Amino acid sequence: MSKKVVEVKTLKVGKYVILGGEASKITSISTSSPGKHGSAKARVEAVGIFDTQKRSIVKPVDTKIDIPIIDKRTGQVLALMGSDVQLMDLETYETFEIPIPDDLRDQLLEGVEVEYILAMGNKKLMITKG
């Protein structure tokens, strides 16, 4: 299960929403009172977790919207392979390769533990631990 439905009014900055089919982190929410445009609305701005693209949506606060289920997981670096790193999930022992984010390039060494997220079938390396 990769997503669930919530009311727009429950969204908060820093949490996640699906916009344009992409799991995205909310960067700002601005609301308008009811008026000519209809019922109270929220304009949600977010940045794609995997594509870093900025997106926005305007919806009535009482309508529903999809949010991604974010799975925060721990892994260990097995090998560095150019622009990708091979990781092993410390719970499932599954191994896979994912791209190395620029800001973590220097910190990745074999054996280092990392945190990565799993959302809507995609994985992203977040930080190194220890």
Added chain:
Amino acid sequence: MKDDHQVNHVKISKGMKISDFIEEMGNTGVLGAGRVYRATKLLSEMIEDPELNIFLSVAGPMVPGGMRDIIADLIKKGIIKVIITSGANLTHDLLESFGGSHYRNYGFDDEKLHDSGMGRIGDIYTKSEDFEIFENEINHILEKIASETEITSIQEFIYHVGTQITDENSIIKAAADNNVPIYAPGIIDSMLGLQLWMFNQSKKLCLDAVADMHQLSDIVFESEKVGAVILGGGLPKHYALASNLLKGGVDAAIQITMDRSETGSLSGAPLEEAKSWAKARAGSNLVTVIGDATVLFPLILAGALDLVDSGENE
């Protein structure tokens, strides 16, 4: 008609009929009175001419201003061939179709009005609760239309909306029921357009802005004659006249406006100017009435319908 080199003074009597009133306007024959008379006469001729198709152009707050029934009636009576209007008039027609209203006598403290959820259009008011209902209802209709098509022309879109309306007093419903196309080239600039934009964020329903030109052009070419009745100005006025360009222009036109001509804008331009563009034919019968369409159109229409009934044009 009395000696037409003489200004005869208007005679008013108690219980006067509209037709007699209009006749008095004609006996005076000058300034606004003369224009009202000539517009009434011309409108009655346009209505009676079986070879002439009437294009009604509606701009400004005509629906909020109380003209909804008149326009819907003209459609139901088969007097109008084509309607060209703004997204706003469509929105306000839908507002009432979904149970909302337009209001009066709420004062002019605009900041206080905002706080009570009211919007002001001159001395007409709207309530945001009515717009919330509009938002709800129109989204159901958009869902229905989008489930059947992803792209539609503006006229077709308005037609589809009309088939979903149950209010017998609705202009959009009357047009759909009576096969009168409604063109609204500026539809996006309205609350209807806003809802369509927001709807498209999650489901595709695209308006093809170019698609209506062909059908409208066909109507122009298939009409022996075209007469334009233009309330206000704006996009609808231009669209009504320009659609007749390829055929050399309209054969007759009446405009009711308070827009001034000094700025050179189309809205305030005298109809005669259209002859230079072939939007009106050389020799076409053109009358511009200066004044408020919410007063003058009902008056002129009442007078014209009386003239038509009385057979005076035979």
